[in-house]
Amino acid sequence: MTQNLAQPVASISQADRRKCAELVDSAMRHRASEAEIAVVERQLGRYPRGMVAVGARCVCGTPLAVITRPLVDGKIPFPTTCYLTSPEAVKAMSHLEAEGRMNDFTEQLAQDEELQASYQRAHAMYLELRHDLARTLGDSEEHIAGTTAGGMPVRVKCLHALSAQSLVMGAGVNPVGDAALEQVRDVFNPSVCRCAIRLGEE
Numbered sequence: 001m002t003q004n005l006a007q008p009v010a011s012i013s014q015a016d017r018r019k020c021a022e023l024v025d026s027a028m029r030h031r032a033s034e035a036e037i038a039v040v041e042r043q044l045g046r047y048p049r050g051m052v053a054v055g056a057r058c059v060c061g062t063p064l065a066v067i068t069r070p071l072v073d074g075k076i077p078f079p080t081t082c083y084l085t086s087p088e089a090v091k092a093m094s095h096l097e098a099e100g101r102m103n104d105f106t107e108q109l110a111q112d113e114e115l116q117a118s119y120q121r122a123h124a125m126y127l128e129l130r131h132d133l134a135r136t137l138g139d140s141e142e143h144i145a146g147t148t149a150g151g152m153p154v155r156v157k158c159l160h161a162l163s164a165q166s167l168v169m170g171a172g173v174n175p176v177g178d179a180a181l182e183q184v185r186d187v188f189n190p191s192v193c194r195c196a197i198r199l200g201e202e
Contacts, residue, residue, distance in 0.1 A: 027053035055168035060193040071139035079144040084164040092184035105156040122174035123153035
């Protein structure tokens, strides 16, 4: 019998709690510069409101994913704390989604209790990361309490969000994000620069 994916999320370990706190501390010590915000604006085609820091970089230093505050402009709840910005990564994840990989991953979740447990942990760590960030910045989480991104912890509905968590929090946190990144290594790999838009270039 498979685990109920909608059950309450268990408390995370002290090690996971420390990891989240360290990520937030690093983000606050290395806030996004004007140059970083400018390159992310070029990547997205819009100003990245609420951007706190670069969460993951290409080997060339260009942002791949950013950390966004829980309350944008002081009034707009924003649950997607880890946000994918690299056009190459976005395109690669869009192709996976078009191929039906989200359904494949969701089916795997329904059948694999170990995968379910890992996905629940990823959900819990996402909540912890955002809670630490909200507490540090003084942002309310009232309207996004318990909500993370990408369909966690019940299903898979956005590989962009899940791969962003993997990039920001590192391999071994989100099993679906990790798997998605592995499947696109031929076209997107943080250790191989394929950036059309680069930090420091006009």
